Amino acid sequence: MRSLSPVPVGMIWAQDEAGVLGVNDHMAWHVPDDFKHFKASTIGCPLVMGRTTFESLAGFLSGRLCIVMTRQESLTHPKLGEALPVAQDRPDEGWPEEGAVRATSLDDALTIARDYCGTHASAHHVWIAGGAAVYREAIEADVADELVVSTIDLDVLAHREASPEDHVAYAPLIDAEVWHRDPKRSDDHWRPMSKDAAWRVTTWVRR
Numbered sequence: 001m002r003s004l005s006p007v008p009v010g011m012i013w014a015q016d017e018a019g020v021l022g023v024n025d026h027m028a029w030h031v032p033d034d035f036k037h038f039k040a041s042t043i044g045c046p047l048v049m050g051r052t053t054f055e056s057l058a059g060f061l062s063g064r065l066c067i068v069m070t071r072q073e074s075l076t077h078p079k080l081g082e083a084l085p086v087a088q089d090r091p092d093e094g095w096p097e098e099g100a101v102r103a104t105s106l107d108d109a110l111t112i113a114r115d116y117c118g119t120h121a122s123a124h125h126v127w128i129a130g131g132a133a134v135y136r137e138a139i140e141a142d143v144a145d146e147l148v149v150s151t152i153d154l155d156v157l158a159h160r161e162a163s164p165e166d167h168v169a170y171a172p173l174i175d176a177e178v179w180h181r182d183p184k185r186s187d188d189h190w191r192p193m194s195k196d197a198a199w200r201v202t203t204w205v206r207r
């Protein structure tokens with residue numbers, strides 16, 4: 001399934017040097033400049049994410065609609081107590097500009113996201129925003145046009161006491177036969193330290 005949408009589908013994530021995305025349902029670093037990069041890249045655009053990632057957020061993300069994939073028949077925002085609407089609850093004027101809605105599958109999420117882009121001039125991309133399960137499925141389904149990957153100059157697992165209970169989320173593998181690094185949109189050097197670490201961005205586009 002390749003993206004045929006005129007609106008590009010991007011995947012965006014941050015990983016450590018070993019490909020770790022997060023541990024125990026949370027990110028394992030605080031790099032504020034990378035958060036700013038994430039916000040600047042995604043503002044005004046719909047974000048597709050898994051239920052675990054959604055539940056790890058402090059609230060809604062300003063200026064962005066979260067399309068939350070879940071197999072549960074109903075889902076309530078864990079912190080706000082709001083039930084997330086589904087397609088049949090959609091108001092006539094379309095999806096809200098921010099907040100969250102529920103999707104039952106990746107296809108369903110992309111349909112909602114493209115619909116949102118069709119009615120919101122600010123929505124220049126659909127962004128797939130994690131976590132590990134959703135990135136893996138999106139890579140396997142071959143739905144993305146580009147990958148925007150921040151590498152954080154850390155080796156998270158080397159600096160923590162491992163527990164067998166740990167749930168470590170890993171970034172998907174980037175197949176060099178499918179993707180190549182876009183030098184114009186990739187850093188050659190680390191960007192300056194931002195709280196926990198230096199970081200750099202690599203953009204991968206299809207061959």
Ligand SMILES: NC(=O)c1ccc[n+]([C@@H]2O[C@H](COP(=O)([O-])OP(=O)(O)OC[C@H]3O[C@@H](n4cnc5c(N)ncnc54)[C@H](OP(=O)(O)O)[C@@H]3O)[C@@H](O)[C@H]2O)c1
Pocket residue numbers: 012013014015020021022023024025026027049050051052053054056069070071072103104105106129130131132133134135137169
């Ligand atoms: N570093 C980064 O850039 C970044 C970005 C995002 C997330 N993360 C990290 O990634 C980790 C979370 O990843 P994760 O793999 O555990 O969870 P996830 O991908 O965020 O969410 C998994 C959940 O999404 C739903 N889901 C997945 N595929 C689905 C499908 N095809 N149809 C319907 N629902 C589907 C299911 O929810 P139900 O169980 O409700 O059915 C599933 O349990 C956390 O550590 C988080 O901090 C890191």
